[in-house]
Amino acid sequence: MSKQKSKPWDEKWEIVKPIGGGGQGDTFLVKPKDSTILSQSFVLKKLKNQKDPERRKRMHREVAALSTLDCPGIPRLFESNSDQFDSDVPLYMVGEFIEGKTLSQILDSSPPMGIADAVNLVLKLLETIQYCHNLGIVHRDIKPDNIIMRRDDIADPVVIDFGISFNESDADGTILTEPWQQLGNRFLALPELQVSSSMQRDPRADITQCCGIWFFAIVGSPPVTLLDHEGRMPHQRPESQKALSKIPSDLLAKVNRIFDRAFGTQIDYRWQSIPELQQALTDCISATENAHNAEQYIAQIQNKVSTSSDYARRQSFKKLAQQLNRELYNMSLTVARELGKGFGTTHNRTYLKSRDFEGLDIDWTHLKFSERHGITNEFLPNDFFPKFTGYATGNELVLLAEVNGEKVELLRTPLNGEPDLTALGERLRLFYLEGARKLIGA
Template sequence: MAKNKKNQPWKEKWIFVKDLGSGGQGYTQVVKHKDTTASEEFYVLKTLKNQEDAERRKRMHREVTDLKTLDSPNIPKVIDSNSEEFNSNVPLYMVTEYIEGNTLKQQILEQGVIDFSVAINFIKNLLKVIEYCHESGIFHRDIKPDNIIIRNNKLDDPVLIDFGISFNEIYVDETDLTGTWQQLGNRFLGLPEFRLKSNFQRDPRSDITQSCGILFFMLTALYPVELRDQEDKKPHQRHENQKILSKISADYLRLLNTIFDRAFEWQLDQRWQSIPELEIALSRLSEPIINEQKNDIRNSIEAIRNQLYSSPDYTLKSLFKSLVDKIVKEIRDTGFAIGRELGDGFSPSITTGGDEKLGKIDFAKLRFIEQFNIENIFSNKNFVAKFIGYATANEIVVLSERNEEKIELLRVSLNGEPDLVSFRERLRSFYLKGVETSI
């Protein structure tokens, strides 16, 4: 690397116009091509601060690859790059489209907070760009005001830039970049899943949370900074921030707060889980608020629904119940099937007090208990299978008891689908061993 340290291969094609600044990884400049005669034909040159850093070099190559994968007017196109030489000692660079306009940060610094309806429309357009990235398997992970350009300063045309720490699902099996020992994030909004030793650094829901942070910034001109402050308050609940937000119509503010309540939850599984889900909530903020005195019933129903369905507690319990229904159904179906296979004299039954509902769920503790009985009527002996399921931070764990020994039968993400085939086989083995021991 030392031999080429002063070499600047980009100068073979590109002429410096002005500096744009520097970020954590590189420098950016406005340039124009040597062969062009039109001074308006500008582009953006990005070079690395530390050309000898193998990780930074490989990350630039990944960024170029990601940008070439994406084809959207709201994402800059790659014009030129030598990033494919990341394994060599040649200094790397990339050149992209130059987007005319302020960054969102510059816009707020110059003009102050954005009008409420304009901000909502802006976020909805930004979410469409983010959703396109997610559908292409790319998660940005660094959505902040500096990384959004307002094309021609028109607040309906956001352009998402700087994919320097993005993650592409095609690299899901590679661990050489952003392993769990590394910390991601920015000073705009620190997320717990981006901290050291997190297994959720490659989760698209973080982009959704950051986009809600952008909405908060547009309405307050303040960074949300963190999901919880020293008083355990979310960004929109802090006293000074409430004063700024109080200028919004009370009807809209009530709905906006339900969005922020969920957006800034600490646990990832309790925040907004998908962009379409968030878009539905935002659409209510785009509709005119009708005179409340003439629509008391409608508004009351709407308020109850917003409070209920936007509640992370409701979402968590709903996910829990949905999984429990599937798990308990499999416990019962497999138990009855075993009884039929064993033949005459074996009588399977549910032993939860005759309650035909699926399991006995304790929503306060997010636990359920299920018992299933396989009796032999000739020997008057029976095997009582007891199952206990409970939710951890992000999973449901199902345990069974046999001879006072606890056996784990299933572990599944609250947002996932249980592997019912494997679960059924474990249940069959568990039932048959229990019947054999008991009878």
């Protein structure tokens, strides 16, 4: 075999550097030797085991699939000699170079994605897979290593490696996977892709693998099998539940229902169509956005309330009202104790146990409150039971006491200032003593 024959890609392509490889082939960053071709980078993939007939068929299958596809989510094919798969010529293909890391590489160096990001990733992925299915192509090897995030953008996934794909246009050809060959990958083993299965060409396998990608994006680990040795689905395993527990309960219920259906052992009970799965995933985004909107609404309301001048005025009024109500209560107790045996207090609410001065009833429309605190004597039929009213006027709070229709102003204080409680206490003490004196007829 001549040197040129051993490297047929050398005629048109100059290798810049190796960029990776897998079980199927080695890949290199290359540039065209023809200067008339646009100055851009391409990726060269050459078959690793050139003497293996099955490997040669796989490359031809991949090229056959890519040659029919024109989609942003799939690398464009530029050229290949894979039509010589039944000869001894070294096979290669050259396609669009997608700059970016694989999904595996991204999640290796960062925490799992949030629900919304993971949903957007898989929705874009499903668009690409639906495009393939519409052309009769089933990928059958969807895994994180076969998804490149263009420019590391998680919203721009590109699907690569169609080496074990099935193309309906080849149904009568000679390059189909042999019926004894096991398909799929170690990312998620599916029964329909096993050696004994007659359903190796079922497009629903791709849908299930996309669900596996969603699981991987959220949890950070591969689902591996539909059921483990204890009969648990991927999302039911302890290590998975630890990651999923960070999701709000209402949203988690929707996520779990998607996984419940995605990882069923019977393919007929899994997600049956891409639009159906897309709708379920979109519902998850809606739930996330609603929760996000709720937080935004709360922040907006709190900001509006806290920056409102009217709100500040009401806050000042409430603080003063509670402070004055406490003074009214305390002074009634003080005077009753000073008067001695037989005297006590009476109130319009029960304060003795709770001292609940913050539970004041306030008329917010008029910025006004009313409370009653009085003096009583166990031997007299009547009580001294005045009504105290506080109201805002301008930038002040005025406190009035009313007995038998007669009103007395006890305090006038700025809403934003500290009241003179000493002076108020003196007025209140005399007010209560005067009332008690009249009560006993002294």
